[in-house]
Amino acid sequence: MKKLIALTIFISGSLLMVSCGGDDDPIGLTDQEKQEAALAAAATAVGNVVTTDASAAGMSATEITTAFGWTASQGRIASSTVGMARINVTANIAQDETWTSDNIYQLDGRITVLDGATLTIEAGTRLEGNADLSGENAAVLMIARGGMLMANGTAQNPIIMTSTADDGTLTADDKGKWGGLVILGKAPVSAKVDNPQIEGVPADDTNGLYGGTDAADNSGTIRYVSIRHGGAIIDAAAGDEINGLTLGGVGSGTTIEYVEVYANSDDGIEFFGGTVDVDYALVAQVGDDALDVDQSYAGTVTNFAVYVDENSDEGLEIDGREGDLDDTFTLTKGTITAVGGASITCDFKSKAKGSVSNLNANGGTIKLSASFDSETFEQSEDAAQNVVNGSLTFSSVNAAYSIYTTSFDE
DSSP states (O other), X not given: OOOOOOEEEEEOSSOOOOOOTTOOOOTTOOHHHHHHHHHHHHHHHHHTTOOOOTTOOOSOHHHHHHHHTTSTTTTOXXXXXXXXXXXXXXXXXXXXXXXXXXXXXXXXXXXXXXXXXXXXXXXXXXXXXXXXXXXXXXXXXXXXXXXXXXXXXXXXXXXXXXXTTOSSOOOTTOXXXXXXXXXXXXXXXXXXXXXXXXXXXXXXXXXXXXXXXXXXXXXXXXXXXXXXXXOOEEETTTTEEOOSEXXXXXXXXXXXXXXXXXXXXXXXXXXXXXXXXXXXXXXXXXXXXXXXXXXXXXOEEEEEEEEEOXXXXXXXXXXXXXSSOOOOEEEXXXXXXXXXXXXXXXXXXXXXXXXXXXXXXXXXXXXXXXEEOTTTOOEESSHHHXXXXXXXXXXXXXXXXXXXXXXXXX
């Protein structure tokens, strides 16, 4: 397969065409000219469908302040821990257990709530991942398939998951100080293999398997939870880090609302398939993508606020199916804001299907991946084609659009 140059075309109010020297006959054109013509035709088709709406409100500043005033990124760093007892957690949780707000729970390794066990965390409780641990031994709280997490915080007393290095002076630049929160369920996923292993967990830990056939699977409740300064590097050579909140095959019976991921070195929240809905999510100043969708995630994310800075990658990174399951996501009522002059981009690629509505990306760019046959230059399925056929839709979106391809090698 031949690798050709990367091409990007921005879609404006006028339709885009690439000149071929006044000759409509493709015979005699170079590969680059054929690429440009194919991409321009795809851009024209997309431009006939998408619109830019500068009035798209997303979440207003007032709504963000009201919903997320309890979070670190909005100014509430931590409550006092003076005089609190510290409990070192060193073993997996095999039976029901409750963590109380009068203690600090230090995670000394990857701590897993096993199948059949429930971990209950009281409002106001503080968890700290051991900052001295790294690689495969990094501190992580993981809920295995069949395990449950009941983490019911409140706006007045949120549950804080952070690092032992977090003494109240850490900033958005302090990332990767521990792992993060990983929740695995039995809901359908579109992966390349059955029973896939979640990223960031070594293959020899079978508690890292996720996915199944129960769309209504229940992994518990996560409410008013702040996840800070995570994203420990598991394998630097492979670029394997831990997301702030990883959701692998999590089912619709699970409740996730009012959650913050702040200063994570990898993605903020990543969905690997599943059907869980997330309402009121804030992701601020992470080192990779804020919201990342993979493997035919089939839930809805509503009322979300994203802050990107110069260290961030995409505000949204959206992929589609990898296996046979072909489902669609919904993203609605979100605002993406740049901090410190950063640019705002959102990348839709790899067979992405779903709907995006009422998104205020503050005039940033939505990138749509296009794929083409390497010999015929005919377009094949990708985000750009799915926009044209109506399986990927945008409505009331304040952003510009571009389509791109990095190779013609489908």
